[in-house]
Amino acid sequence: MVKFIFSDTDRCIGCGLCEIICSWHKEGVFNPLKSRIRTVRLGFADIAAACRMCEEPPCVPQCPSRALTQREDGVIEVDEEKCDGCGWCAEVCPYGAINIHPKKTALICDMCGGDPECVKACPTDALIMVSQEEVPKYLRKDLMEIELGEI
Amino acid sequence: MRDGMTLMVDLRSGSIHTKKDEGEREYLGGGLGAYMLNKHIRGDVDAIGPENVLIITSGPFAGLPIPAASGIGIFSKSPLTGYFGEDYLFGAFGNQMSRTGYASIVIRGVSERPVYLYIDDGVCTIKRADELLGLSPWKTEEKIKEAMNDQSLGVISIGQAGENKVRYATIYGDFQYSGSGLGAVMGSKRLKAIAIKGSNDIRPKDPATILEMYKMLSKKMEESFVDDLDWAYDARGKLPANNFKGVSSDSNVKKLIGGLKERELKKVSFQHCPVACKTLCQSDGIVSPITIGGISIGLLNGIYDPDTVIKAEYLCHTLGMDPRSVAVVAAFANELKERGDEIGFEVGFGKKEELLKFIEEISKGKSIFSEGVKAAAKKFGAENSAMHSKGAELSIDTFTDENIAFGTAISHSGSYHGGKDYDTSNLLSVMMVYPKAYNAYSKEDLYRLYAAVGRETDGGRLGEMKDKINDIKREFNIRQGWRMDDDTLPQRIMENFFEEDVFLQKRLDYYRSMGWAEEGSKR
Numbered sequence: 001m002v003k004f005i006f007s008d009t010d011r012c013i014g015c016g017l018c019e020i021i022c023s024w025h026k027e028g029v030f031n032p033l034k035s036r037i038r039t040v041r042l043g044f045a046d047i048a049a050a051c052r053m054c055e056e057p058p059c060v061p062q063c064p065s066r067a068l069t070q071r072e073d074g075v076i077e078v079d080e081e082k083c084d085g086c087g088w089c090a091e092v093c094p095y096g097a098i099n100i101h102p103k104k105t106a107l108i109c110d111m112c113g114g115d116p117e118c119v120k121a122c123p124t125d126a127l128i129m130v131s132q133e134e135v136p137k138y139l140r141k142d143l144m145e146i147e148l149g150e151i
Numbered sequence: 152m153r154d155g156m157t158l159m160v161d162l163r164s165g166s167i168h169t170k171k172d173e174g175e176r177e178y179l180g181g182g183l184g185a186y187m188l189n190k191h192i193r194g195d196v197d198a199i200g201p202e203n204v205l206i207i208t209s210g211p212f213a214g215l216p217i218p219a220a221s222g223i224g225i226f227s228k229s230p231l232t233g234y235f236g237e238d239y240l241f242g243a244f245g246n247q248m249s250r251t252g253y254a255s256i257v258i259r260g261v262s263e264r265p266v267y268l269y270i271d272d273g274v275c276t277i278k279r280a281d282e283l284l285g286l287s288p289w290k291t292e293e294k295i296k297e298a299m300n301d302q303s304l305g306v307i308s309i310g311q312a313g314e315n316k317v318r319y320a321t322i323y324g325d326f327q328y329s330g331s332g333l334g335a336v337m338g339s340k341r342l343k344a345i346a347i348k349g350s351n352d353i354r355p356k357d358p359a360t361i362l363e364m365y366k367m368l369s370k371k372m373e374e375s376f377v378d379d380l381d382w383a384y385d386a387r388g389k390l391p392a393n394n395f396k397g398v399s400s401d402s403n404v405k406k407l408i409g410g411l412k413e414r415e416l417k418k419v420s421f422q423h424c425p426v427a428c429k430t431l432c433q434s435d436g437i438v439s440p441i442t443i444g445g446i447s448i449g450l451l452n453g454i455y456d457p458d459t460v461i462k463a464e465y466l467c468h469t470l471g472m473d474p475r476s477v478a479v480v481a482a483f484a485n486e487l488k489e490r491g492d493e494i495g496f497e498v499g500f501g502k503k504e505e506l507l508k509f510i511e512e513i514s515k516g517k518s519i520f521s522e523g524v525k526a527a528a529k530k531f532g533a534e535n536s537a538m539h540s541k542g543a544e545l546s547i548d549t550f551t552d553e554n555i556a557f558g559t560a561i562s563h564s565g566s567y568h569g570g571k572d573y574d575t576s577n578l579l580s581v582m583m584v585y586p587k588a589y590n591a592y593s594k595e596d597l598y599r600l601y602a603a604v605g606r607e608t609d610g611g612r613l614g615e616m617k618d619k620i621n622d623i624k625r626e627f628n629i630r631q632g633w634r635m636d637d638d639t640l641p642q643r644i645m646e647n648f649f650e651e652d653v654f655l656q657k658r659l660d661y662y663r664s665m666g667w668a669e670e671g672s673k674r
Contacts, residue, residue, distance in 0.1 A: 013420040013427040016246075017365075020216055020423075024362070029352035030215055031250065032303070040302060044417055044431065044438065102350060121216075123369045123425030143417060146438060 001131040002055075002074035005037060005109060005116055007048035009140040011126035014039060014046030018118035018127060025117040026107075033102055036109040037118050040096070045143035048127060049097045050109035050118075051076060055132075059089035059098060059108075067106070078106045155254045157187075158275060160268065162340050163201065163260030167275050175254070179606070181581040182620040183255060184208040184226035184237065189627045191257065198230035198332070199316050199339035207248070207256040207345075210583025211604055213423075214249035214353040216365040218372050218591065221245040221423040222583030223307075230339075231318045231332035231476075231523050232542035234628045234637075235563040238333060241585050242325030242421030244305030250349025258340065267295065267308075267344040272351070280343040285311055287469040288323035288344075295346045308344035309334040310471020315516030318523040319476035319544065323468065325421040326429045326440045330543065331564050332523075334471050356605030364600060368591055369425040375590035376426045378418075379443045382548075384408045391550040393453050393500050394482035395538050395643040403455040410457030411441055424585065434458040439465035444474025447547045451482035453500035462507055470514040476523065479544035481509055483524050486536045494531070496520075538644075541565035541637050545644065553648045560640045560654075561661055563624040573661075577617050621665060 016039045019032035027034040037050040053074030060068045060076065067082035068089060085104025090096075099107040109116075119127040130138065155176070156169045178186045187206050196202040205227045212220035223245045229236025248256075251272050258268075265280040283291050291308040306324065313320035313334035320334030337343075355361055383390065387404035391397070411432050418427030419440075432441045435458065439445070445464025449455060454463075467474040485500045496512070498505045513520045519527045524544050528537030538545045543565025549556040558567030558576070569576025570589035579586060582597050598613065625633075638658060639645075645654060659669060 013418060013424075014422070015420050015424055016243075016422045017216055017425065020214070024216075024358065029354055030358075031350070031352045032246075033350055034352070044419075046419065121365075123218075123373065124427070146416075 001133075002053050003129040003131050004052045004074070005048070005050040005111070005119060005127055006052075006130045006135060006138060007046070007126045008128055008138040009045045009047065009143060010138075011124045012039075012046040012048060013124055013126070014041055015123065018048055018122055021121040022118050025112065027101075033099065034107065035099060036107045038096065038099060043144040043146045045140055047139075048118075049095050051097045052095055052132065058092045058094070062088050062092045064088060068108075075110050076108050077110070078108055080105050154252050156252065158253050158256045158270070160256065160258045160275065160277070161260045162258065162262035162266065162277070162342060165277055167277070169253075169273075178616060178620070179254075179581065180208060180210045180222070180583045181224045181237070181239070182616055184224040185235070185620045185623050185627075187255060187257065188226040188228070188235070189623045191259075192228055192627070193630070195631055196228060198228045198233060198236075199335055201259075201261045201340075203228050203336055203339070205258040205333070205336050205340065205342075207258075208254060209245055209248040211606065212582060212584065212600060213245040215355060215361055215604070216423070217361060217584075217600060218365065218368045219424040219426075219428075219585035219588040220583060221249075221421065222585065223248060224580075224583055225307075225322060225329055225333050227331070227333055227336045228631070229331040229333070229543075229564065230316070230335040232565045234541055234565070234631050234633060235624045236331035236333055236336070237564055238322075238329035238331050239580065239583055239586070240307060240322065240324045240327050240329055241424065241583075242305070242327070243303070244307050244324050244345075244347060245583070246422050247303075247305035247347045247349045249353060250351045251347060252349065252351055256345075258342065261339065262341040265314075265341045265343055267342065267346065269295075269299065270345070270347040272349055283343045284314065287311075288471055289468070291344050295344060299346065301348060304346045304348050306344055306346045309337045309342075310469060310514075312470045312472040312514040312516070312521075313338035314343070315514065315521070317472055317514060317516045317521045318526070319473045319480070320471050321473045323471060326419060326431075327421065328444075328468070328471075328473055330473055330475070330566055332473075355603055357603040360603040361600065364596065364603070368588075368596065371591040372426050372588055376428065376587065378428060378430055379446060380408055380411055380430055380441065383443070383446050386548075386551045389551045390450055391547055392450060394451055394479075394486045394536060395545070395550055395641070396486075399450050399455075404450070407446070407449050407455040407457055407460065411446075411460065414457055414461060428585075428587065432457070432461050434461040437462060437465050439468060442474065443546060443548065444478065447475055447478035448481065448506070450547060451478045452485060452506055454503055454506065456503060459503040459506070463510060466507060466510045466514075470511070472510070472514055473544075475546050476544040477510055477513070478547075479538050480513065480520050480524050480527065481506055483527060483533070483536055483538070484509065484520060487531055487533060490533075492531055492533075535642065538641050539565065540640060545641070549640070549644050550647060556640060556644050556648055557654075557657065561638050561658065563628055574617070577621065578613070581613075581617055581620060618665065625665075625667065
């Protein structure tokens with residue numbers, strides 16, 4: 001079963017530290033725009049999203065430059081020579097898990113070779129490695145649906 | 152890169168430009184804000200008039216993995232006290248501002264129409280905000296993020312109370328609110344919000360030290376952090392009741408805090424804070440952060456019903472008023488009513504619906520109660536019942552904690568959010584670290600981090616700057632008419648901790664330690 005990085009909604013507090021830790025380890029700078037994991041607040045649910053390594057990833061065939069390939073372990077590799085940062089992969093990703101580097105290449109989580117730095121750095125242990133089947137267990141839909149008040 | 156530049160915005164003429172001031176290079180973060188406010192406001196100006204300025208500075212640690220240090224400082228002449236106004240907000244705004252490279256933003260003048268500012272790296276635009284008028288801060292933020300199609304924006308904004316120039320209106324950002332009436336300054340400029348994004352990399356000199364300290368400090372913060380609900384629960388038996396006239400009973404506090412905890416929906420934090428510092432509570436389909444402000448509204452007004460407290464704090468956030476002030480103003484109104492004054496409101500200790508109505512009413516800015524407890528006390532001749540310091544309504548922790556009480560008395564802004572050691576707390580605010588991280592950070596940690604960020608400053612020079620900033624704030628206040636008698640506390644607080652002569656001696660000792668003359672002015 002392929003495992004990817006996901007956040008436990010009950011534990012994630014939306015601090016966003018995973019983003020800058022990722023950009024540091026992968027790009028040598030602190031900048032969430034260069035992170036392979038993204039945090040978002042939907043309703044009252046804080047969620048961190050990284051590549052889910054889909055069985056049939058929509059991003060791979062969509063890439064007009066054929067820059068994306070999926071390895072056997074599920075990780076989607078970006079050929080930086082070919083990628084021109086058009087952003088189609090980010091458009092079709094149903095999980096919003098692809099970032100486009102400001103210098104125009106797609107940023108996709110590669111699990112840091114199996115020992116992800118963001119998971120180690122998460123201060124509330126909210127980041128976990130799960131399979132697609134386990135996602136509903138950690139996602140609080142009720143929190144996502146609550147809206148802040150009117151006026 | 153706009154490294155260390157100031158963004159100057161004049162809302163009257165619409166002129167926007169950047170500049171660099173050599174004198175400002177000496178200061179950083181909270182110190183820079185104090186220095187700049189003192190420079191921009193020389194005379195006695197109307198705090199909600201066109202001559203007042205709003206200054207925002209970003210902290211040296213924002214944008215980096217340094218726990219709870221993603222701060223901005225907001226500085227202005229306070230409409231509440233008439234003295235030095237300052238407060239700090241943490242989260243997305245600070246991080247985004249650090250990536251724009253601006254060290255400070257100065258906003259002057261009054262716009263003809265309601266507007267908001269949108270800052271995208273080096274480009275700042277003044278945008279129409281007609282459609283945002285009357286909206287709550289969080290709705291305002293949502294609309295701006297939608298309009299700009301960017302959920303990652305840092306946004307600070309005001310609610311109705313700010314638009315109506317209520318003297319204790321707040322600026323809201325990431326579940327936090329500012330004190331000092333800074334929201335009224337924004338409102339007086341017809342500035343509804345500021346949204347910011349920055350895309351530059353942050354490259355500290357010594358990232359290895361920062362990452363190592365991130366782990367250590369996060370752990371320390373996790374061990375030492377106490378949120379407002381737990382604080383109140385632990386302080387039961389000492390917490391005030393009915394406008395600080397007595398003590399809330401153990402069972403009442405248990406009922407209130409226990410009830411709030413049962414209604415907890417979730418805990419959240421702001422960006423780069425490793426602990427869940429804010430508790431969201433839910434009641435009747437309403438969700439609100441519950442802070443010391445909401446708890447005060449309950450305790451000071453004889454209301455120990457969690458549902459009413461959630462509604463009351465929710466209203467404060469939605470309307471953009473400081474719940475700590477609202478608590479004291481409402482309690483004062485209740486006391487007036489109790490002694491038989493005609494005040495135009497059917498309020499009273501323990502009256503729930505009347506309290507909620509009162510809160511909505513004062514947010515309109517038309518009542519004397521919208522001008523703060525000091526102004527209202529003057530009108531009703533009830534100074535002894537007005538619980539404030541220099542015009543800023545007192546937080547309930549001044550009643551339970553001698554250090555906070557004394558810190559408030561000698562503060563420049565009428566409020567104090569630090570810990571036992573004033574010097575460390577000052578340094579935290581200069582570095583813009585969350586005041587509640589006080590127990591996690593030592594001075595040495597701050598010096599070490601500062602060096603790791605890459606600033607060429609040693610501990611000695613930083614210490615000097617910190618003291619100089621204290622002088623600058625005092626100098627500012629003296630020009631605004633400050634007198635030594637302003638550095639005091641209401642009797643109901645004083646009698647908890649100090650005999651009068653003990654307090655006066657302690658104050659004198661503090662002035663001497665700062666190198667100030669005996670009457671508290673600068674030597």
